[in-house]
Amino acid sequence: MHFIRAKHEIGAPASEEFGEWPARAHICSMIRPEDLLRPTPKGLYCPPGDFYIDPVRSGVDRAVVSHGHSDHARPGHGAVLATPETLEAMSVRYGEAFAGSRQLAPYGAITCIGDVDVRLVPAGHVMGSAQVEVKWKGLTMVCTGDYKRRADPTCRPFEVIPCNIFISEATFALPVFRHPDSPGEVAKLLASIRAFPDRAHLLGAYAFGKAQRVIREIRDAGYSETIYIHGAMKALCDMYERLGVDLGPLEPATLEKKQRSESQKFAGKIIICPPSASSTTWAQLFPDPVIAFASGWMNIRQRAKAGGIELPLVLSDHADWDELTNTVREVNPEELWVTHGRDDALARWAELEGRRARPLHLVGHEDETGE
Amino acid sequence: MQAFAALLERLVLTPSRNAKLQLICDYLRHTSDPSRGWALAAITGDLDIPSVKPAAIRELVVSRVDPILFNLSYKYVGDLAETISLLWPPRPGANRAPDLAEVIETLMESTKAQGVKLVEGWLDALDSAGRWALLKFVTGGLRVGVSARLARQAAADFGKVDVAEIEELWHGMAPPYLGLFAWLEGSAPKPVSSALALFRSPMLAHPLLSKAERLDAHDLNPSLISPADFAAEWKWDGVRVQLVSDKSVRRLYTRNGDDISKAFPDLLEAADFDAALDGELLVRTPEGGVASFNELQQRLNRKTVSPKQMIDRPAMLRAYDILQEGSEDLRPCSFHDRRRRLERFVVSLDTNRIDLSPLVPFSGAMELEKLRRSPPTRDIEGVMLKRWDAPYLAGRPAGLWYKWKRDAFLIDAVLMYAQRGHGKRSRFYSDFTFGVWRSTPEGDELAPVGKAYFGFTDRELVMLDKYVRDHTIERFGPVRSVTANKHQGLVLEVAFEGLQRSPRHKSGLAMRFPRIHRIRWDKPARDADRMEALESLLAV
Numbered sequence: 001m002h003f004i005r006a007k008h009e010i011g012a013p014a015s016e017e018f019g020e021w022p023a024r025a026h027i028c029s030m031i032r033p034e035d036l037l038r039p040t041p042k043g044l045y046c047p048p049g050d051f052y053i054d055p056v057r058s059g060v061d062r063a064v065v066s067h068g069h070s071d072h073a074r075p076g077h078g079a080v081l082a083t084p085e086t087l088e089a090m091s092v093r094y095g096e097a098f099a100g101s102r103q104l105a106p107y108g109a110i111t112c113i114g115d116v117d118v119r120l121v122p123a124g125h126v127m128g129s130a131q132v133e134v135k136w137k138g139l140t141m142v143c144t145g146d147y148k149r150r151a152d153p154t155c156r157p158f159e160v161i162p163c164n165i166f167i168s169e170a171t172f173a174l175p176v177f178r179h180p181d182s183p184g185e186v187a188k189l190l191a192s193i194r195a196f197p198d199r200a201h202l203l204g205a206y207a208f209g210k211a212q213r214v215i216r217e218i219r220d221a222g223y224s225e226t227i228y229i230h231g232a233m234k235a236l237c238d239m240y241e242r243l244g245v246d247l248g249p250l251e252p253a254t255l256e257k258k259q260r261s262e263s264q265k266f267a268g269k270i271i272i273c274p275p276s277a278s279s280t281t282w283a284q285l286f287p288d289p290v291i292a293f294a295s296g297w298m299n300i301r302q303r304a305k306a307g308g309i310e311l312p313l314v315l316s317d318h319a320d321w322d323e324l325t326n327t328v329r330e331v332n333p334e335e336l337w338v339t340h341g342r343d344d345a346l347a348r349w350a351e352l353e354g355r356r357a358r359p360l361h362l363v364g365h366e367d368e369t370g371e
Numbered sequence: 372m373q374a375f376a377a378l379l380e381r382l383v384l385t386p387s388r389n390a391k392l393q394l395i396c397d398y399l400r401h402t403s404d405p406s407r408g409w410a411l412a413a414i415t416g417d418l419d420i421p422s423v424k425p426a427a428i429r430e431l432v433v434s435r436v437d438p439i440l441f442n443l444s445y446k447y448v449g450d451l452a453e454t455i456s457l458l459w460p461p462r463p464g465a466n467r468a469p470d471l472a473e474v475i476e477t478l479m480e481s482t483k484a485q486g487v488k489l490v491e492g493w494l495d496a497l498d499s500a501g502r503w504a505l506l507k508f509v510t511g512g513l514r515v516g517v518s519a520r521l522a523r524q525a526a527a528d529f530g531k532v533d534v535a536e537i538e539e540l541w542h543g544m545a546p547p548y549l550g551l552f553a554w555l556e557g558s559a560p561k562p563v564s565s566a567l568a569l570f571r572s573p574m575l576a577h578p579l580l581s582k583a584e585r586l587d588a589h590d591l592n593p594s595l596i597s598p599a600d601f602a603a604e605w606k607w608d609g610v611r612v613q614l615v616s617d618k619s620v621r622r623l624y625t626r627n628g629d630d631i632s633k634a635f636p637d638l639l640e641a642a643d644f645d646a647a648l649d650g651e652l653l654v655r656t657p658e659g660g661v662a663s664f665n666e667l668q669q670r671l672n673r674k675t676v677s678p679k680q681m682i683d684r685p686a687m688l689r690a691y692d693i694l695q696e697g698s699e700d701l702r703p704c705s706f707h708d709r710r711r712r713l714e715r716f717v718v719s720l721d722t723n724r725i726d727l728s729p730l731v732p733f734s735g736a737m738e739l740e741k742l743r744r745s746p747p748t749r750d751i752e753g754v755m756l757k758r759w760d761a762p763y764l765a766g767r768p769a770g771l772w773y774k775w776k777r778d779a780f781l782i783d784a785v786l787m788y789a790q791r792g793h794g795k796r797s798r799f800y801s802d803f804t805f806g807v808w809r810s811t812p813e814g815d816e817l818a819p820v821g822k823a824y825f826g827f828t829d830r831e832l833v834m835l836d837k838y839v840r841d842h843t844i845e846r847f848g849p850v851r852s853v854t855a856n857k858h859q860g861l862v863l864e865v866a867f868e869g870l871q872r873s874p875r876h877k878s879g880l881a882m883r884f885p886r887i888h889r890i891r892w893d894k895p896a897r898d899a900d901r902m903e904a905l906e907s908l909l910a911v
């Protein structure tokens with residue numbers, strides 16, 4: 001674990017970088033968690049620091065962003081504090097001018113915002129993803145953002161932080177979500193290529209995080225041939241390479257319309273594309289494509305069937321049921337708050353465990369693409 | 372169990388027939404006896420094990436999982452077997468995972484009560500895919516989108532033999548089919564069946580094609596048909612079957628060799644003889660006429676049949692051919708000789724459930740053409756032509772039998788709704804509901820009359836899909852409604868085989884086998900057909 005116990009270690013003092021904040025807040029004798037973080041229609045708000053964590057609407061003055069997925073990282077805020085990787089992902093996706101100002105907060109560094117100490121800690125979700133720890137008057141709250149516990153070759157693993165209030169995501173918080181080991185899922189893809197060497201394998205994967213992780217996992221399984229990527233993947237794959245993740249030989253999956261003869265070069269090959277692209281006419285240009293999809297939702301066969309997915313790969317960047325519940329046990333907070341996802345089921349589990357839990361009913365973190 | 376579960380999972384999600392065949396074939400190649408035989412039986416529906424009620428398994432699960440969490444999960448997943456397989460809590464120290472043969476052989480020797488206990492232990496030992504496969508076959512109904520016929524075809528591909536050979540053997544064999552696999556692998560001779568009332572691979576006809584469609588030399592030119600070479604008979608609108616009675620054993624098979632005896636005990640009872648007949652399965656109305664294909668379909672879809680159904684819709688066989696009489700195999704004889712034997716045979720029967728499909732006398736090609744175009748009744752699909760000198764040969768031999776169908780009916784209808792297809796097609800709007808004009812007090816309106824999801828090329832599908840997306844006016848779930856009025860709308864030329872009154876359809880009509888014949892990009896929607904045109908077809 002990296003505990004860099006130095007305030008304002010990076011760059012100029014936060015007060016100048018991270019917008020302006022109000023004068024010292026009034027101190028109550030009784031501190032309630034809601035005084036430090038509270039759900040609002042714009043997202044989780046921190047009154048003493050006057051900032052939002054992962055605001056669900058664009059255009060707040062100050063935002064602390066847990067990671068670069070579009071339901072958490074929106075463009076158009078006044079100031080954004082995030083890990084360097086998240087800030088880079090945001091500029092790749094939204095352009096350099098995605099926010100008025102930005103402040104780098106590497107993992108472990110403590111940034112003082114008003115009276116509040118803010119620290120970003122690895123969440124194991126995608127490159128740069130962080131849990132947000134806020135401390136104020138002896139009260140510690142941790143917001144997980146999105147997270148997972150299992151190994152991911154493209155990002156730092158989740159770290160457990162003791163806290164008073166643990167604010168957990170709940171995307172896959174139903175006991176039916178028990179994700180299998182990743183190597184087994186990748187093996188299914190490679191077995192299918194052997195079984196159907198004449199068919200292109202179109203693998204849908206979210207462009208940021210999932211795509212690069214899948215490619216890396218395929219490499220780790222010993223596959224060294226060229227992997228073809230949809231145009232929408234290129235900039236983010238380049239970013240991963242820049243940040244030190246070797247993705248092996250990649251080439252654009254471009255196909256001139258009607259050039260059937262040329263399309264044959266994709267037979268038996270892996271093509272990674274955004275999930276929505278596999279349902280377009282673009283996909284039909286490939287030879288008899290096997291439509292695959294890498295997502296935690298693929299755990300549910302009915303869901304795969306309804307989506308026309310022939311080869312579902314259960315590869316999730318979110319914690320499954322066991323990871324969620326075991327993490328709460330490990331962190332052992334005084335109170336569990338549940339943000340987006342199946343807060344009803346996780347709250348019920350907490351009740352059975354004799355834990356205090358509170359569903360926040362936060363809206364806006366719906367994963368538009370399945371992760 | 373792992374490999375079998377992986378196979379089922381893949382089959383459920385694979386739309387293409389060829390890919391399914393390849394998956395099953397690969398499985399048979401990489402799996403040893405007796406597991407592969409049990410797997411084949413599970414897929415063809417020939418597995419006879421005590422079934423476990425879904426309710427009993429539900430009881431098991433709520434004894435281990437909080438009922439509220441279970442209900443939240445079940446509501447989300449929607450399928451009981453899948454929910455349970457996913458949320459079954461792991462039990463540390465469970466037994467090793469059983470293989471498929473072990474599961475099936477143990478179940479076969481156990482009672483229903485023991486079955487539940489066994490299943491519980493296996494659920495602990497298996498992973499979620501294995502649990503799903505287990506629950507699928509112990510609760511009955513594998514439903515992985517593979518017909519028995521397709522599974523037998525895969526076995527034939529595996530052994531590089533003709534599927535007809537397997538079909539003839541099939542009903543004389545029992546799982547796990549060790550003799551069959553030994554033969555398919557080339558390590559033993561073809562098994563000889565001693566079972567009674569076996570299926571005989573049927574003789575099938577080639578379509579008689581119009582001039583433009585004829586390519587092969589053996590495609591018969593209709594103008595050359597002469598009564599000296601060919602016998603003609605009606606092609607009845609029922610289901611082609613084989614009725615076999617062999618000493619005490621009686622069976623009714625479809626032309627694919629599926630045993631449908633259980634659904635037609637009334638017909639089997641009438642088969643009080645020692646012979647094998649080829650014919651058309653029909654059902655009668657209480658008045659004695661032939662009931663519609665719809666009515667037959669409803670009896671076909673049942674596993675068992677009620678006494679009321681047998682009275683309201685009694686089954687009958689209209690005999691085309693005789694393949695065996697007593698111990699004599701008649702298949703090598705000419706059609707001419709078999710027909711004489713058949714006529715004598717049917718006359719001798721003491722039942723009104725089996726009659727003779729009459730020969731249709733004709734003087735020449737012209738007359739036959741007329742008969743085929745306008746057959747005397749609606750339950751006739753066209754004419755069959757059979758060479759007088761042809762023996763009865765399995766499969767579709769060239770030059771001997773022809774079917775000459777009545778022309779399809781055509782109407783111009785307007786596209787009203789489109790729905791996403793299934794499988795590979797789920798990315799396209801490929802199920803099209805169409806309507807025709809009907810007058811109402813408020814003026815003309817479109818009334819939906821049918822739904823078609825094939826007939827178009829891949830290219831046309833892409834164009835139709837684009838049309839739907841560009842002209843959507845409303846969406847509800849997977850369905851879109853498109854602009855369809857007198858000024859704007861897409862006309863589809865729809866071909867269909869028949870039309871019947873049907874109270875179950877909103878329009879009161881049921882179309883048989885509708886498909887999109889042509890897309891009339893050129894035709895204004897206001898010029899599409901009217902309901903009266905369809906009504907007039909009903910009167911035929």
Ligand SMILES: [Zn+2]
Pocket residue numbers: 067069072125146371
């Ligand atoms: Zn995320």
Ligand SMILES: [Zn+2]
Pocket residue numbers: 069071072146365367371
């Ligand atoms: Zn998220």
